[in-house]
Amino acid sequence: MTTYQIAAAALLLAATPLAAKTFHITPSDEAQETIQLALIEAEPGDVVHLSAGTYALDDGLSLDVDGVTVRGDGPDATILSFKGQTGAGEGLLVTSDRVLLTGFAIEDTRGDAIKAKGSDRLTFDNLRAEWTNGPDAKNGAYGFYPVESTNILIQNSEVIACSDAGIYVGQSDNIVVRNNRVHQNVAGIEIENSTHADVYGNFAFHNTGGILVFDLPDLPMVGGHSTRIYDNVIVNNDTPNFASPGNIVAGVPQGLGIMVMANRNVHIFNNFLDGNSSAHVMIVGYTQEFTDERYNPLARDVVVRDNVMARGGYDPKFDGGAALAAALGGAIPDVMWDGSAAFMRGDAKIEEAARMSFDAPAVSLNLAVAGADVADAQPSMASARASIAEPAPVMLPEDQPGMTAKPQLAMAD
Template identity: 60%
Template sequence: MMIRLTIAAALLASAAPAWAETHSIAAGEGAQERLQEALILAQPGDEIVLAAGRYAISDGLSLDVDGVTIRGEGMDETVLDFTGQQGSGEGLLVTSDNVTMRDFALENPKGDGVKSKGADNIIYQRIRVTWTGGPKATNGAYGIYPVESDGVLIDGCKVSGASDAGIYVGQSNHITVRNSIAEANVAGIEIENSRNALVTHNVATRNTGGILVFDLPNLPVMGGGNVIVENNLVVANETPNFAPPGNIVAGVRRGTGILVMANDRVLIQDNILSRNPTAPIMIVAYTQGFDDPRYNPLPRNVVVGANLIEGGGYDPQMEGAEMLLAAFGGELPPVMWDGLGAPGTVRIAPGITGWNLNLPEQGKGLTGATPGPLQAPPPEDIFYREGIGAPAALEARLAG
């Protein structure tokens, strides 16, 4: 009896409170004010339901209440249209914990799409962010943008046109990005200064670079690593870089499939990579100079397991490309390492070939490069996965 009671109590505690309310919003006159008011007045456990329709939004929306669900009737049915946005740096800002967003879209936000900051255990499910004019430097930077958060689950989302990264997870921990499509962004999916990220079953196509995993200096949160990139389709990332020049991703070379920069313990396996003409897989040190004693600019413990790779760097966007192509018989091997980091930094499964820029020094560009074939040891038997990915408890909040 005692046990039963405890279970019942636990169930009650984990479910939405009995008094949770549903706030229904429909498109039309005053929709923005009605929606924003609901976002402000909601209580923990409440649901905000957006009816199908197109919502003209002129200002950034924001949510700061824990445990709220915002859901539409589908990413093609419920559309928040920010084409006429007049203020704010993003379309929707979430700053509270345990928030679930699903089944709606944002179009043409002036800055970022959905940004969640310091918002732990957040779920983005079947959210679409689209800049409808295609790739343009005037598009906003990030489509889906969780930052400084512990517990991030992104599932079934779709982002295109971001002038920086479609799906960008920054300075966060315990992350899963899966079943999502990143198309025609500068960077498709980016894991930056983050730990314990699982990037799986996504499609990254027509971006400048498909999936990027890296660490930057001088940020509040550093020491990125423990990242698994597996079972992704990374194809035809051939869009010329359209990022504004000041951005770190402006340095991403067209035709980069999966890039690892200045990160520790990264596993890349069971992906399908095709038509990533600079390098299907690129492993490098941070390319710029820096002044931050906490920062390690080198890649460490990067494992390239078995991947299905069609073609290598057949049209590299790189200085001396013609000479390189000639030296390697018309096409560069699919895995590129810049040679910075200790010997054994990169492990590669048998059957996958690589080349090494053999750079002598970090932060000096390609100066002194002596390219040659990459001799890398094979992966060790086990890649320790414990703690990587979003907390399992988030799964229970997903809609079927």
């Protein structure tokens, strides 16, 4: 072989990617070190396979390598137990791109079960996050918690007993949350300060509130908009609120189906709601003082259409709710809107058209400004029929890991 041929062969070898590897891991006393070492040594395309069994872990795990799959043998078979956790807040922290997490459970973490930050093309599929002691203020805040990320897919999974939100996506863009079961959380699903989200096919039950779409001030990304909530079953959200005092979701009333706060262009359609005793749909402005000049605290451009709403609003748990229900004939109508189309920024009153469209019985509290005391409400039935264009369906990249997984209906057993 000539020198030229040797050099060419070397170049070809260097340009040829090595075959993907699979790290096979089984439960052992060294599981903590074994799993973390695999997550460090993995290269793009590799699989970390966690065989069936229970892994007793005492510290958090982290993944910062792109293109890795972490795969178990099913969320009832492969269980990462953090009951003895003494270090780190979350069970698993992901800070890389093109990651697929599938087929395992995370239980009893001190903080969040799985957190991702700054990730792109991240998929949660066929997972379970649970605090096995049931609802408790000492439980971790979030089950699945991607933040400041893009192209997020969360599907076919279950989250139980979070002290904040079971599935939370914050300050992110291009999001699909589909066919999950969320129960016994304060909030079942929360989309916060995010843009372009489709939330569909989920079963939210026995939470304090089923599905929340919020926008909050003083975060790096504000101005959440363009969320579609459709084809969900949102029933019997009756768990007393067990969030820590001072947490924003500590103000979510027990018995709430869907809540939109200070967000724009939210479309709620083709859902089934029943047994939500405070209200099926609540639309409100942000109620606390703020100084963030980028922030708009009004809920606006909200559409509620073509839903099936059975019994609801019969025992409201928010301040002034009982008196309001009595004044309205004994129950809160299917949709309750604070009616505010103005807000205060310092001493200045800023007015803005807060367009709404409802095809269900709705009440407006006719509050003068967002955040005004409910005691100042002047309720009247609302007839809101603005023409508001629906956001385009969210399109995730075709090469996103887990896109070939067949979505499953997240219905009751």
